[in-house]
Amino acid sequence: MTQFTFWDILRNLLLAARWTVLLSLVSFTGGGIVGAALLFLRIGSRRGIRLLSRGYIQLFQGTPLLMQLFLAFFGLGLFGIDVPAWLAACVALILWTAAFLAEIWRGCVESIAKGQWEASASLGMGYLQQMRYVILPQALKVAVPPTVGFSVQVVKGTALTSIIGFVELSKAGSIVTNATFQPFTVYGLVALIYFALCWPLSKSSQLLERKLNVAHRNH
Amino acid sequence: MRYHFDFGWLIEYLPVLLKGIRITVQLILIGAVLGVALGTACAWARALGPKWLKPVVATYVELIRNTPFLIQLFFVFFGLPSLGIKMSELTAANLAMVVNLGAYSCEIIRAGIQATPRGQFEAGASLAMSPFQTFWYVVLVPALQRIWPALSSQVVIVMLGSAVVSQIAAEDLTFAANFIQSRTFRAFETYIVSTLIYLALAILLRQLLAGLGWMLFPRKASR
Numbered sequence: 001m002t003q004f005t006f007w008d009i010l011r012n013l014l015l016a017a018r019w020t021v022l023l024s025l026v027s028f029t030g031g032g033i034v035g036a037a038l039l040f041l042r043i044g045s046r047r048g049i050r051l052l053s054r055g056y057i058q059l060f061q062g063t064p065l066l067m068q069l070f071l072a073f074f075g076l077g078l079f080g081i082d083v084p085a086w087l088a089a090c091v092a093l094i095l096w097t098a099a100f101l102a103e104i105w106r107g108c109v110e111s112i113a114k115g116q117w118e119a120s121a122s123l124g125m126g127y128l129q130q131m132r133y134v135i136l137p138q139a140l141k142v143a144v145p146p147t148v149g150f151s152v153q154v155v156k157g158t159a160l161t162s163i164i165g166f167v168e169l170s171k172a173g174s175i176v177t178n179a180t181f182q183p184f185t186v187y188g189l190v191a192l193i194y195f196a197l198c199w200p201l202s203k204s205s206q207l208l209e210r211k212l213n214v215a216h217r218n219h
Numbered sequence: 220m221r222y223h224f225d226f227g228w229l230i231e232y233l234p235v236l237l238k239g240i241r242i243t244v245q246l247i248l249i250g251a252v253l254g255v256a257l258g259t260a261c262a263w264a265r266a267l268g269p270k271w272l273k274p275v276v277a278t279y280v281e282l283i284r285n286t287p288f289l290i291q292l293f294f295v296f297f298g299l300p301s302l303g304i305k306m307s308e309l310t311a312a313n314l315a316m317v318v319n320l321g322a323y324s325c326e327i328i329r330a331g332i333q334a335t336p337r338g339q340f341e342a343g344a345s346l347a348m349s350p351f352q353t354f355w356y357v358v359l360v361p362a363l364q365r366i367w368p369a370l371s372s373q374v375v376i377v378m379l380g381s382a383v384v385s386q387i388a389a390e391d392l393t394f395a396a397n398f399i400q401s402r403t404f405r406a407f408e409t410y411i412v413s414t415l416i417y418l419a420l421a422i423l424l425r426q427l428l429a430g431l432g433w434m435l436f437p438r439k440a441s442r
Contacts, residue, residue: 062375062421064382066393067414074406078222152285159287163386170289183297191286191294198285 004180016172017193023158026090031097038102060099066160068092073164089161097154108143145209152198228403239395247378249313254320261325266332283322288380291315296387312384320377327369331362364436371428375421
């Protein structure tokens with residue numbers, strides 16, 4: 001039987017961590033784009049669309065991410081597409097991230113005082129101009145800390161994709177455990193790698209919150 | 220593509236689903252009560268506790284908040300037995316949920332405690348209350364009242380996160396869904412139904428917590 005050194009374990013886990021990072025980046029970027037679109041629908045002027053996007057957000061926030069992954073994995077297959085695990089993982093994570101980001105950003109847009117909307121309207125600006133020149137520049141400042149904070153949830157969320165068979169850090173942890181029979185060491189290391197990825201994000205979110213501290217300066 | 224949806228299995232496997240729901244509800248009830256209790260203790264330690272305890276609790280909170288629940292669960296269920304601590308799937312699932320919610324609720328409750336003005340402590344002391352009485356009646360209850368909405372959301376998040384405990388074969392709702400799926404090969408229908416059950420549970424839990432908030436903090440509600 002082959003012996004696994006500590007270095008063997010760590011190297012394999014770090015190699016797998018690349019996929020965690022990649023998947024997080026894809027989900028966060030994709031989720032950001034879909035989430036921005038969703039935000040515009042959510043705060044738009046059409047009532048039906050507003051309700052629809054609100055339903056979407058509540059559906060994704062009120063069900064387990066794991067179930068969403070299962071549905072993407074088995075559901076996409078219904079359309080005759082052969083779904084690899086990575087595709088299902090990306091689709092589910094993007095849709096899930098979008099729902100949360102849209103809701104976070106909606107809070108930020110709504111924190112901008114009503115007078116700003118009225119002032120810009122009185123200058124003859126259209127809806128898109130108001131957004132582009134008046135509301136979003138201010139809302140963006142409020143939005144940065146919670147958005148960075150949510151990226152931690154995305155990184156942690158990618159761990160669930162191991163369950164539908166995507167080989168990232170968690171799955172690699174299970175595989176390495178099965179080979180080495182050292183669950184304590186392996187899962188300890190996996191946890192530390194996740195911590196190394198997430199902690200800088202949470203800390204910078206806290207720092208940004210203190211530095212920008214716009215919540216108390218705005219009104 | 221012509222796929223025929225078939226929910227006929229639902230009647231046959233209803234008992235399996237119901238058992239899964241029961242376990243999920245049981246997990247979150249125990250997890251919520253013990254988790255919030257642990258969170259309260261940690262919040263006390265971080266805000267008002269002895270000096271040596273603060274970094275210990277801070278490390279615990281940061282470690283839990285920055286690692287996935289799945290890994291915490293695996294660590295408890297697969298990792299701890301190598302130290303001689305063995306437990307059943309359900310105990311491990313519950314322990315992981317308590318530890319997880321403890322860390323999150325610690326931060327939430329601490330925010331509420333730190334919003335208490337300094338004078339409140341002194342007012343409590345001047346009424347001859349013991350430090351514990353001051354903490355309980357003057358600091359903690361108003362703090363909980365302030366942060367109740369955030370705490371409720373966190374409990375719902377932990378309930379949804381508990382879907383993962385099926386991975387260590389704790390027989391919760393997701394475990395039941397996986398079981399039914401493997402018997403009927405009706406993956407999509409099974410997961411749609413169980414997803415909707417989770418949604419209903421989440422809505423129900425939210426209502427329940429809101430009602431509990433009304434009951435626990437009647438003064439605020441009547442104002």
